[in-house]
Amino acid sequence: MNQESIGEKLLATFGEETIEETVLFQDQVSVTVSAEAIVAVCRFLKEDSELAFDFLSFVGGVDRYPATPRFELIYQLYSLKHNHRFRVKARVDESEENPASIDSVVEVWPTANWHERETAEMFGITFNNHPDPRKLLLPEHWTAHPLRKDFPLEGTDEDTPDLPREQG
Amino acid sequence: MPDGAAKEERRVETLEVNIGPHHPSTHGVFRAVVELDGEIVTDVVPHLGYLHRGYEKTCENKHYHNVIPLAERCDYMAASGNSVAYCLAVERLAGIEVPERAQTVRVIMAELSRIFSHLFWLGTHAHDVGAMTPLFYCLREREEIMNMFELTAGGRLMPNYVRIGGLARDLEDGFLERIRAFTETFDRRVDDYEALLTKNPIYIDRTKGIGILPTEDAVALGASGPVIRGSGVAWDIRKSEPYSGYDKYDFDIAVEDGCDVYSRYLVRIREMRESNRILRQAVDTIEETPIRAVKHSLVFPPQHEIYDKTASLIHHFMLVVEGMKIAPGEIYHAIESPRGEMGVYIVSDGGPQPYRLKWRGPAFVNLEALALMSRGAFLSDFIAILSSVDIVLAEVDR
Amino acid sequence: MGVDRPLTDTVYVTDLERMINWARKSSMWPLGFGLACCALEMIATFVSRYDLSRFGMEVARPSPRQADLMIVAGTASKKMLPAILRIYEQMAEPRWVIAMGACACTGGIYKNYAVIQGIDRHLPVDVYIPGCPPRPESLLEGILQLHAKVMKEPSFRNPRKTRIKAAP
Numbered sequence: 001m002n003q004e005s006i007g008e009k010l011l012a013t014f015g016e017e018t019i020e021e022t023v024l025f026q027d028q029v030s031v032t033v034s035a036e037a038i039v040a041v042c043r044f045l046k047e048d049s050e051l052a053f054d055f056l057s058f059v060g061g062v063d064r065y066p067a068t069p070r071f072e073l074i075y076q077l078y079s080l081k082h083n084h085r086f087r088v089k090a091r092v093d094e095s096e097e098n099p100a101s102i103d104s105v106v107e108v109w110p111t112a113n114w115h116e117r118e119t120a121e122m123f124g125i126t127f128n129n130h131p132d133p134r135k136l137l138l139p140e141h142w143t144a145h146p147l148r149k150d151f152p153l154e155g156t157d158e159d160t161p162d163l164p165r166e167q168g
Numbered sequence: 169m170p171d172g173a174a175k176e177e178r179r180v181e182t183l184e185v186n187i188g189p190h191h192p193s194t195h196g197v198f199r200a201v202v203e204l205d206g207e208i209v210t211d212v213v214p215h216l217g218y219l220h221r222g223y224e225k226t227c228e229n230k231h232y233h234n235v236i237p238l239a240e241r242c243d244y245m246a247a248s249g250n251s252v253a254y255c256l257a258v259e260r261l262a263g264i265e266v267p268e269r270a271q272t273v274r275v276i277m278a279e280l281s282r283i284f285s286h287l288f289w290l291g292t293h294a295h296d297v298g299a300m301t302p303l304f305y306c307l308r309e310r311e312e313i314m315n316m317f318e319l320t321a322g323g324r325l326m327p328n329y330v331r332i333g334g335l336a337r338d339l340e341d342g343f344l345e346r347i348r349a350f351t352e353t354f355d356r357r358v359d360d361y362e363a364l365l366t367k368n369p370i371y372i373d374r375t376k377g378i379g380i381l382p383t384e385d386a387v388a389l390g391a392s393g394p395v396i397r398g399s400g401v402a403w404d405i406r407k408s409e410p411y412s413g414y415d416k417y418d419f420d421i422a423v424e425d426g427c428d429v430y431s432r433y434l435v436r437i438r439e440m441r442e443s444n445r446i447l448r449q450a451v452d453t454i455e456e457t458p459i460r461a462v463k464h465s466l467v468f469p470p471q472h473e474i475y476d477k478t479a480s481l482i483h484h485f486m487l488v489v490e491g492m493k494i495a496p497g498e499i500y501h502a503i504e505s506p507r508g509e510m511g512v513y514i515v516s517d518g519g520p521q522p523y524r525l526k527w528r529g530p531a532f533v534n535l536e537a538l539a540l541m542s543r544g545a546f547l548s549d550f551i552a553i554l555s556s557v558d559i560v561l562a563e564v565d566r
Numbered sequence: 567m568g569v570d571r572p573l574t575d576t577v578y579v580t581d582l583e584r585m586i587n588w589a590r591k592s593s594m595w596p597l598g599f600g601l602a603c604c605a606l607e608m609i610a611t612f613v614s615r616y617d618l619s620r621f622g623m624e625v626a627r628p629s630p631r632q633a634d635l636m637i638v639a640g641t642a643s644k645k646m647l648p649a650i651l652r653i654y655e656q657m658a659e660p661r662w663v664i665a666m667g668a669c670a671c672t673g674g675i676y677k678n679y680a681v682i683q684g685i686d687r688h689l690p691v692d693v694y695i696p697g698c699p700p701r702p703e704s705l706l707e708g709i710l711q712l713h714a715k716v717m718k719e720p721s722f723r724n725p726r727k728t729r730i731k732a733a734p
Contacts, residue, residue: 025497026260054387057502057511058528076500076513076528080387080401083408087500111390114536122224137217137565138680139645146225146679153222153229155679162644162682189649190599192628197601197646218646219602222680238675244603288606307613314610325606325699562602565643 003029006051006086013044020091030087035102038075038090042108045077045086053077053086059105059115061123065149069093071100071125092125101126122147139164182210185547189218193296193551196561200538200554207546212539216532216565223566227525231491232258233332233468235525240326242527243563245288246281246506248317251330256411257501257512258332262466262494268455270334271413276347276450277320277329278412278503279443283354284313285506285558286436286443290361293433293555297374302364309357312350319343332492333467334460344451351448358440365433375429379541379553382427389540390533393508394439395557398432400425405504417449429556436558439506466492491520507531507558529563583722590634590660590721591713593622597633597657599650601640604667604699608639611702621709630656635712637705638689641669642682651730654689660721661728664708665691668698690728 001009007022007029014037021032033041045053057076064070069091077086094100104127105112116127117136124145127133144151144159151159188199197218203211223242227235239254240247252274259266266274291306314324319340321329329336365371381391386399396403402423406414422438424431461467468487469480494516502511508530515524534557541557542550596618600608612618612626627633630653642650654663665685668674671694673683685691692715695708719726 026263026499028499030498056390057500057509058513058526058533060513060524060526062515062524074513074526076511080403085409085500109390110388111533111536114532135217137220137645139217144679146222151225151679153225153678160644160679162647162687164648189646190628190653196605197649218643218649219641220643220645220680221602221641221676222678226676226678241603241675244606304613307610308615311610311615324701325603 001050001082001084003027003084003086006084007031009048009051010041010045014041028085028087030089032072032089032091035073035090035092038073038088039103039105039108041088042075042105045088046108050082051086052079052081054109055080056105056109056111056115057085059112059119061119061125061147063123063147063149071123073102073119073125075105094124099126100124101128103128104130106131121145124148187550189215193555195292195555195559198554198559198561198564200550202542202547202550204547209542209545209547209550212542212550214535214538216535219561219565221562221566223527224525227522229521231520232494232522233487233492235522236330236332237326237328240328241562242566243505243507243510243529243531243560244325245285245560246278247326248277248329249281249285249503249505250510251328252278252412253501253503253505253510254512255330255332256503257499257514258494259461260501261497261499261514261516262332262492264333264461264463264466266334266412266461267457267459268413269457270459270461272450272454273335273339273459274330274412275414275417276447277327279446279450280313280316280347282443282506283440283447284310286440287313289436289506289555289558290433293552293558294365294371296551296555297371299365299368299371302361305357305361309354316343316346316350319346331460331468333463334458337471338459344454347447347451351444351451354444355441358437358444362437366437372430374549374552375433375556376426377428377430378545378549379429379556380427381537381541385540386427386537389537391508391537392530393504393506393534393558394422394432394435395508395534395537397421397423398435399427405502405509409502411501411503416453417446419446429552432556432558466494493518493520502528505530507560507563508534510563527563527566529566531557531559531561531563532566535559535564583720584717586721587717587719591716594634594662594713594716595625595627595632596623596635596637597628597630597653598626599636599638599653601638601642601646602669604639604670607699607702608637608666608705611705616702616706618706618709621713623709630654631658633657634660635662635664636689637664637666638670638685639666641674641676642685643680644682645680647682647688650685651688654730659728660726662692662712662716663689663728664693664695664712666695666705666708667700668696671696674698686731688731690731 011019018037055078060074062072073090075088092100121135141164183204188194189197199215201213243250287306291303294302317327321327383399386396404421419442422435464483473480496518498515500513511528513526517523665671693708693712
């Protein structure tokens with residue numbers, strides 16, 4: 001199936017409230033869905049026999065600061081059976097009372113486990129129902145989220161010290 | 169002491185052993201905390217991040233062209249293949265068409281990198297399993313390949329030869345003859361390596377039936393490359409989504425059904441032979457076209473024109489100082505690296521620097537399957553399983 | 567007591583310090599601390615083409631207790647630093663450090679939050695070898711310069727103490 005018909009099928013199944021935006025750029029379609037429906041959309045994409053997206057390439061994040069909603073999560077999919085690719089995006093915002101959070105898709109694709117752990121520590125997004133929400137790549141004693149746009153490239157002495165404070 | 173006195177209660181507990189980050193068999197700075205019941209592994213918890221170098225944030229602060237050396241160091245075993253992946257993604261994002269000669273030379277560099285990476289894997293994997301001899305022979309082949317990399321742009325390991333829109337410079341005289349000579353002897357060399365290992369009963373005992381990764385789990389865990397092809401799935405991006413002219417060449421996908429360490433070994437040996445086939449075809453069918461696209465706002469003009477033509481000089485100057493400005497958009501492009509699906513996801517906001525650059529490293533995703541493959545194996549088998557995944561820490565940690 | 571007969575070729579006269587230094591430099595066992603890409607060029611130096619065993623150094627011990635020379639080949643990330651320091655402390659004196667490659671010397675092309683900008687911030691480095699990665703010939707030249715440095719050390723009169731540097 002070509003990418004536009006996949007987009008149309010999604011729109012027909014879920015309606016315009018869930019499917020917020022469809023963009024075609026250089027033969028690749030990205031569909032933005034509402035963050036609450038992400039697990040339902042992903043499950044449909046995997047289990048529908050015409051689509052059969054059984055392979056999740058990666059889950060990533062983009063910080064759109066200062067635009068709102070601030071974060072965009074990318075789910076890049078591939079179907080081994082039909083040899084087609086697709087991209088699903090979801091936007092989440094954060095505020096003082098509500099830190100950014102979205103449901104985890106580990107129950108649909110187990111490979112999302114490590115991708116979501118990395119996105120969580122790099123951006124500060126919480127993945128609800130994640131089986132193992134620990135840090136993956138960054139040192140334990142850091143609390144900063146480096147891939148945010150307002151975090152300086154070279155880090156700071158308080159947030160990203162060479163050694164943990166107790167070692168001096 | 170009367171016999172009826174209460175004996176001390178026996179306690180049985182598992183032992184946690186820390187492997188790494190400094191260890192001769194972890195192929196880099198990788199740490200695994202292994203839970204053992206006697207000699208049997210009951211669980212493996214990998215700890216990553218010991219080579220986290222902040223790739224994605226660094227790339228957001230560099231011009232598109234300046235990312236190419238960073239791209240090469242992201243997977244240092246197949247450096248040229250990586251720069252090809254990045255340049256293909258940027259060219260797709262910007263809509264640049266690469267001339268055929270550059271495409272063929274990129275295929276040559278990518279396949280040489282594949283052989284390069286698999287040779288090192290073979291040497292270190294055999295070393296981990298106990299066979300020390302293949303390492304020295306594999307590294308001897310690699311020296312010949314490094315001589316050829318040096319002929320392109322001067323670097324042995326990181327030639328930095330690929331540019332956005334084509335190549336840095338044309339091939340040296342004698343380069344194609346050297347590759348032809350290499351392809352003629354390489355098949356016999358692979359026969360030598362196979363003679364040492366493939367039917368060796370010790371090697372078969374150590375690798376057959378070890379580290380089983382069932383097919384459904386391989387797909388669910390996102391494995392790609394030789395790991396998934398060793399589990400029976402015939403998926404190779406060079407065949408399913410051809411790039412850079414791969415559809416012109418005749419080669420087979422190496423697939424095995426065993427799902428174990430031995431199958432992954434057989435897959436990689438066959439891949440080396442298929443790469444040799446592609447190299448021979450590429451060298452015989454190389455075209456005579458320019459080596460870089462002509463698109464003044466995005467691609468550097470050829471070096472000699474900068475000294476002759478004012479317009480080229482101005483374009484070069486603007487590209488260096490201001491960088492190439494690509495229209496806003498996003499792209500995901502994946503290639504078949506020696507480890508699997510190497511993907512580059514770029515978001516452009518119209519400026520000279522990528523707004524977001526995400527590397528989908530295949531070794532990172534393949535490593536997730538390690539715990540599943542190792543449960544129930546001996547500790548020494550764990551080392552064999554880890555080496556069969558073929559990790560490169562730069563890709564895992566980025 | 568003078569020497570009243572000509573000495574034959576089987577007797578050499580020297581001072582104790584020079585002999586100690588000669589013994590140390592002729593059989594300096596490296597702790598191959600290959601962290602990243604430079605490790606590949608270090609391994610290439612060990613095998614047949616560039617052959618490090620002509621200098622008595624092919625015995626690369628993975629255990630720091632048995633090694634004399636720590637070749638830090640590759641990028642030292644901040645998460646790895648406690649491990650590097652611990653391994654350095656476990657090496658028995660006399661011990662030397664070579665910083666191989668741009669990343670170990672000054673941080674290389676990674677001027678960001680995650681990389682230590684040169685391990686000489688924490689370890690006493692004896693020889694710096696620039697390059698990205700340095701050619702095996704460069705590594706051999708650096709090792710030979712270290713040998714020359716060892717020959718000039720006052721190892722008997724004033725044995726040197728090598729310690730981790732205090733945190734900045």
